[in-house]
Amino acid sequence: MPIPVKVQRPEDLLDIRGWTLYGETPYHPVGARPKSIYIAPGLGAPQFIIPHHRYIFKLSSDRHPIQFWSEIFSYQFGAMIGVEVPPAFVALNSETGEVGSLLEFFYGAPGDVEERFSEGGDALQALNKDFDRHRGKQHNVRDVMRICKAFHALGVAEPSRHWAKVFTFDALIGNTDRHQDNWGILWKFPKERTQAPSARFAPAFDNGTSLGYDILEHKLAAKRQRTALEAYVLRGYHHMRWSRGDEHQCRHMEMLERIINAYPETKEVISETVTFDIMDVAKILHEMERFEVQPVFTRQRTNFVLDVIALRQRLIAEVVTGGAA
Numbered sequence: 001m002p003i004p005v006k007v008q009r010p011e012d013l014l015d016i017r018g019w020t021l022y023g024e025t026p027y028h029p030v031g032a033r034p035k036s037i038y039i040a041p042g043l044g045a046p047q048f049i050i051p052h053h054r055y056i057f058k059l060s061s062d063r064h065p066i067q068f069w070s071e072i073f074s075y076q077f078g079a080m081i082g083v084e085v086p087p088a089f090v091a092l093n094s095e096t097g098e099v100g101s102l103l104e105f106f107y108g109a110p111g112d113v114e115e116r117f118s119e120g121g122d123a124l125q126a127l128n129k130d131f132d133r134h135r136g137k138q139h140n141v142r143d144v145m146r147i148c149k150a151f152h153a154l155g156v157a158e159p160s161r162h163w164a165k166v167f168t169f170d171a172l173i174g175n176t177d178r179h180q181d182n183w184g185i186l187w188k189f190p191k192e193r194t195q196a197p198s199a200r201f202a203p204a205f206d207n208g209t210s211l212g213y214d215i216l217e218h219k220l221a222a223k224r225q226r227t228a229l230e231a232y233v234l235r236g237y238h239h240m241r242w243s244r245g246d247e248h249q250c251r252h253m254e255m256l257e258r259i260i261n262a263y264p265e266t267k268e269v270i271s272e273t274v275t276f277d278i279m280d281v282a283k284i285l286h287e288m289e290r291f292e293v294q295p296v297f298t299r300q301r302t303n304f305v306l307d308v309i310a311l312r313q314r315l316i317a318e319v320v321t322g323g324a325a
Helices: 068-081 120-127 141-152 159-173 217-223 226-234 252-262 266-273 278-289 299-321
Strands: 035-039 054-058 088-093 098-104 116-119 184-188 198-201
Touching: 068 088, 068 098, 068 159, 068 278, 116 120, 120 141, 120 184, 141 159, 141 252, 159 252, 159 266, 159 299, 217 226, 217 299, 226 299, 252 266, 252 299, 266 299, 278 299
Parallel strands: none
Antiparallel strands: 035 054, 054 098, 088 098, 116 184, 184 198
16 A cells, blocks of 8 residues: 655755754764764755754765665655655755755654664574674574564564565665664653553665666666666575575565465565556656756666566566466
């Protein structure tokens, strides 16, 4: 079921010049891309911005200048297929000349009930004292399901269905970086200590390592050739392995096939998630082309992304119906 989106039109390009940096350490050290945290102003911001709320201004990596566009697309595409993703907007800092994605914090908005966020890696370390938090080689589906089953009694969605939807989303956009700290749980702790806390899954955040971000403009035409496109898509993999001792991570289609075999109830979830009109994807991409920023999202890249998502959609549908992926 689609999720409503906060619409940013090209004429609503955000300039964060003059926004207040958050706290004493606004420059965020976690992750591979430069990012900083700002507080939205109380007046003058567009209606899709929450006044006085925190936002992360995330830049592309130096090697992959179009990477920030992956966050913009992932938000709107996720909402289209019913996957909750933190709102992401195109933004610039006219003082520094930087252009990037502005990501809304998915908790802690003024007036909301206070929540605390815990990363998946915290729970994995509690389960497995030998878990390597830095490299995440033991990040695996079986342990994650075991952890999330324990949280289910406290309110999180049924784990197999939740992860089936997220894995399908990641397979469609080609996300390879859903690592142990790129998912987590939001907790509400009651004032009365005698009452149990409640919990919910955090949205599918940090989606920049996707959507062919690593393919430079002059290589797109060659990548659209049938053989090259299929090879590119079939190389895609999840960060997770299936079990703790597995040597290799699961490829995107393999993961979905194994999820269906282990948790038959997920077949319907995956089928629903992958049932969408590719022309609706084209509408999102064509609107991205209209933003007058550098680097621009080109028509050539739109065509490449459409080809890739259409192929992934077909391959996932074949997995669901039992065909060869």
